[in-house]
Amino acid sequence: xxxxxxxxxxxxxxxxxxxxxxxxxxxxxxxxxxxxxxxxxxxxxxxxxxxxxxxxxxxxxxxxxxxxxxxxxxxxxxxxxxxxxxxxxxxxxxxxxxxxxxxxxxxxxxxxxxxxxxxxxxxx
Amino acid sequence: xxxxxxxxxxxxxxxxxxxxxxxxxxxxxxxxxxxxxxxxxxxxxxxxxxxxxxxxxxxxxxxxxxxxxxxxxxxxxxxxxxxxxxxxxxxxxxxxxxxxxxxxxxxxxxxxxxxxxxxxxxxxxxxxxxxxxxxxxxxxxxxxxxxxxxxxxxxxxxxxxxxxxxxxxxxxxxxxxxxxxxxxxxxxxxxxxxxxxxxxxxxxxxxxxxxxxxxxxxxxxxxxxxxxxxxxxxxxxxxxxxxxxxxxxxxxxxxxxxxxxxxxxxxxxxxxxxxxxxxxxxxxxxxxxxxxxxxxxxxxxxxxxxxxxxxxxxxxxxxxxxxxxxxxxxxxxxxxxxxxxxxxxxxxxxxxxxxxxxxxxxxxxxxxxxxxx
Numbered sequence: 001x002x003x004x005x006x007x008x009x010x011x012x013x014x015x016x017x018x019x020x021x022x023x024x025x026x027x028x029x030x031x032x033x034x035x036x037x038x039x040x041x042x043x044x045x046x047x048x049x050x051x052x053x054x055x056x057x058x059x060x061x062x063x064x065x066x067x068x069x070x071x072x073x074x075x076x077x078x079x080x081x082x083x084x085x086x087x088x089x090x091x092x093x094x095x096x097x098x099x100x101x102x103x104x105x106x107x108x109x110x111x112x113x114x115x116x117x118x119x120x121x122x123x124x
Numbered sequence: 125x126x127x128x129x130x131x132x133x134x135x136x137x138x139x140x141x142x143x144x145x146x147x148x149x150x151x152x153x154x155x156x157x158x159x160x161x162x163x164x165x166x167x168x169x170x171x172x173x174x175x176x177x178x179x180x181x182x183x184x185x186x187x188x189x190x191x192x193x194x195x196x197x198x199x200x201x202x203x204x205x206x207x208x209x210x211x212x213x214x215x216x217x218x219x220x221x222x223x224x225x226x227x228x229x230x231x232x233x234x235x236x237x238x239x240x241x242x243x244x245x246x247x248x249x250x251x252x253x254x255x256x257x258x259x260x261x262x263x264x265x266x267x268x269x270x271x272x273x274x275x276x277x278x279x280x281x282x283x284x285x286x287x288x289x290x291x292x293x294x295x296x297x298x299x300x301x302x303x304x305x306x307x308x309x310x311x312x313x314x315x316x317x318x319x320x321x322x323x324x325x326x327x328x329x330x331x332x333x334x335x336x337x338x339x340x341x342x343x344x345x346x347x348x349x350x351x352x353x354x355x356x357x358x359x360x361x362x363x364x365x366x367x368x369x370x371x372x373x374x375x376x377x378x379x380x381x382x383x384x385x386x387x388x389x390x391x392x393x394x395x396x397x398x399x400x401x402x403x404x405x406x407x408x409x410x411x412x413x414x415x416x417x418x419x420x421x422x423x424x425x426x427x428x429x430x431x432x433x434x435x436x437x438x439x440x441x442x443x444x445x446x447x448x449x450x451x452x453x454x455x456x457x458x459x460x461x462x463x464x465x466x467x468x469x470x471x472x473x474x475x476x477x478x479x480x481x482x483x484x485x486x487x488x489x490x491x492x493x494x495x496x497x
Contacts, residue, residue: 036146036161037162060428061162062163062452063162063449064430065479
């Protein structure tokens with residue numbers, strides 16, 4: 001079980017597991033719950049340069065479409081093909097097997113939220 | 125900004141909370157959108173049964189000597205022709221032939237009818253009926269606040285109802301109750317109306333009773349359903365179920381600007397009846413020659429067009445999607461939308477602009493899904 005208090009969060013309901021100059025990124029359990037059953041995930045390919053705040057992927061449920069925002073300026077170093085093949089991983093294990101991309105960056109992003117700040121934001 | 129209108133809740137809100145439901149705002153009501161998984165709830169209705177709370181729907185009672193003649197004059201259909209305990213799908217039209225609401229009308233007595241309207245159109249439907257009632261000896265009585273509506277939908281529905289403790293004194297046994305017919309009954313001594321109607325494309329029943337007995341009936345149905353695969357089902361699954369069944373949803377396929385014929389509902393307007401009714405002249409004149417027409421669209425892959433997305437023929441916008449989802453039963457995207465009247469032939473190859481990507485979509489007859497009889 002991933003320790004959610006050790007992760008950083010964005011107001012766009014993404015989590016980052018930062019390790020030096022790279023991070024694993026996914027969407028939060030709150031976001032997955034709001035979306036409902038995820039049926040389609042589109043992710044940026046390995047090597048894609050990304051700009052913080054821009055849309056780089058899509059997470060689609062039966063009900064609605066969620067966008068994946070780049071949390072940082074950097075480069076995609078891996079994208080999770082397991083979740084593309086089985087989008088339900090986003091619902092069943094959003095902080096674990098449902099991770100979306102790994103990114104590398106020169107400068108850590110500003111304005112990330114702690115678990116306490118994020119949980120206050122979503123009112124949980 | 126905070127919403128100044130207080131959220132309305134169903135008499136079953138505590139039951140839903142205990143079941144772990146996620147809630148959504150639907151026409152000002154906090155209603156369950158799902159309990160566990162939309163896909164599981166959808167599948168349960170197709171293969172076993174689902175239990176829905178539809179208490180947000182509006183129940184308007186129409187009674188008095190002229191009730192039948194009044195409804196003929198107020199609605200698009202010939203309601204005077206329906207038999208006792210028969211139901212009929214009908215429309216309330218505007219003078220210009222647009223759709224003010226789509227309703228189901230039940231004849232509960234010679235001079236008593238129940239009009240079930242959409243939650244979001246409760247005021248508009250009630251006001252239109254009341255305004256159209258002058259000159260008739262009839263009472264239009266909005267009883268929505270007193271009625272709960274539960275639906276049991278799916279192939280096991282009848283077995284579940286027959287096993288439900290407390291449902292007694294059926295005027296007609298359920299195996300003799302035809303589609304779009306209703307029967308009086310009692311639940312724990314309280315009057316219960318059981319209708320073989322629904323919005324899922326499966327066999328099923330809708331159950332009307334006083335709000336004060338709603339929790340008790342829900343519990344009894346749940347208990348009876350334990351051996352029949354019954355699961356509580358939210359509005360998310362209801363939406364994908366009705367979409368597969370090709371059923372229109374007000375605010376998506378139907379609105380004030382859309383004439384019945386455009387939405388494939390020309391048959392619902394009884395132009396053979398002799399009396400006038402609001403919208404008659406406009407419907408007789410017909411929609412504009414180039415008015416867009418509702419079609420089904422099917423795609424491959426997993427990305428569905430959603431409400432508001434453009435339908436394309438080559439680079440030209442030829443229509444708009446009004447509902448769309450990846451069909452849980454069929455496994456590919458299905459959509460309903462309005463397209464130019466020259467492009468409605470099944471097999472016509474169009475495309476849908478899915479957030480900048482043109483996804484091929486083929487005009488497909490509705491419904492997308494039809495249950496095996």
